[in-house]
Amino acid sequence: MNAIEIRHVKKAFGKTEILTDIDMIVQKQTIFGLLGPSGAGKTTLVKMIAGIQNPTAGSIIVNQTMMPSFAMMEKIGYMAQSDALYSELSALENLDFFASLYGLKGKKKKERIHAVLEIVNLADHAKKTVSSYSGGMKRRLSLAAALLHEPEILILDEPTVGIDPVLRASIWRELRCLRQNGTTILVTTHVMDEAEKCDQLAMMREGRLISTGTPEDLKDGSKTLEEAFLYFGGASNEN
């Protein structure tokens, strides 16, 4: 089953074309990585999948529903690249706010807030205001906010930037656990070793998909993903 289908998507801001003819399928219950250097267009692509932006041409279908759609947005969890948190409020108040936006209330809301705080290991700091948080803590809180409503589709834009290796490993463990429970996860990254952990990968460069497949497929002859990336990127430049 396809969780996300991207068909001939183009995105232009004014006259500059940022994404060119993106065609891509994300299967249900996979961790799908979008790998590409800064400026490749990863954020622009995931924003369109989340329904915040519209493609200039082409279509994006999530769970058989054409995006953007309010009904689908209820089922998507989105973690933005930059932490979108209210720094005057405590972590608890931030989560309470986002939970209410997704219609959670009462006991269920409390339970979910507690659960996501445990996942990102912030339960001990829940009452502190976000302005006193470190960069990594804010990153984790953003992730927690995206998990609140148990979304079917989880979109994470560079989720582990600034998070220490121990915690990063525990977050990846949690992502695999979510996948086991049926969640489809789309992760963007510009770090090769993180891309290795994905089930499926799409490599992006300058607004184009240069290749897709499992990390093993992509490596093929090359020893590392980095080499593979250079290989595919070089090939696309020559064309």
Place this chain on the structure above:
Amino acid sequence: MRIRALVIRIIRQFARDKRTLAMMIAAPMLILSLMSFVFSDNDLVPVIGINEGSAFEKSLSSQDAETVEFSSKKEAVAAAEKQEIDGYVTRLEDGRLEVMLEGSDPKANGAVLAAIQKAAAAEMPAKQPEPAVTMLHGDKDMEMFDSIGPFLIGFFIFFFVFLIAGVSFLRERTNGTLERLLATPLKRWEIVAGYVLGFGIFTVLQSAIIVWYAIEVLDIMMAGSIIPVIVTALMLAVTALTLGTLLSAFAKNELQMIQFIPIVIVPQVFFSGLFSLETMAPWVQKLGVAMPLTYGGTAIREVMIRGGGIADIASELLVLLAFSVLFMILNTFALKKHRKL
């Protein structure tokens, strides 16, 4: 409900940001206090009503006053009520002058009395008995501040709410939280409504405190009752709130938000009744029609100086409501820039 979540969040943020809360309430109080010490005067050509065939016409015109003829005092009072004339003069049987002043503008009062006294002296250089002065509104002790105070109350509430609401909405955008909100199933209009309600609660508090302070502490003249003044102040605040959040869509940062002050706020000071409109060209006067402060200022003045009630200011309140609704609708459209749906 999603709007409720927004409202609760805004209240929590405000409760943490005591300084902004203080600015919204204490700054207008401080400036009003300072203004109450300041007043100025300038030349004004008063419009004076006279009886048909009155000998005053020629001598008054030579004193820089315009004259309008009436066949009875009743007609003149009606004209003064509509603020078509600033005063009305007749000669009593005992030869003394009787002057009726419209009264809301102390500057006009002074100009009317000065013109009449000079005219009488020119007619009859001998010592004149004091004219008998009656006032339709206000009283002779009314100071400049009593007359501009009502406008200033409206102005400072408008100014600070515009700025604070505009900057907070702008922050929502520059911090990336607006985009995060737009990734949830929140409708665009729900965001706008949540902001108006969340801030609205604080503007109720602000309007009530500032109006109370102006009347009780600064002892500004108050002919009507306090509730219609608070209602008007609140409607002005809501207009400022919706205008501020709308215009923040066109600012890239806080500094650009502040740049709206000379463009949007300052013109309202000139055209909205703080300075006598009578001395302006008619086309300039018409600009005031498009400015919310014109209606707010007129309504507060009507209540505080002329003793009007809610019924007398209903049309002004409705115009302010219409402005607010219009700005909210436009803002809902402006958010399309960030999410089409």
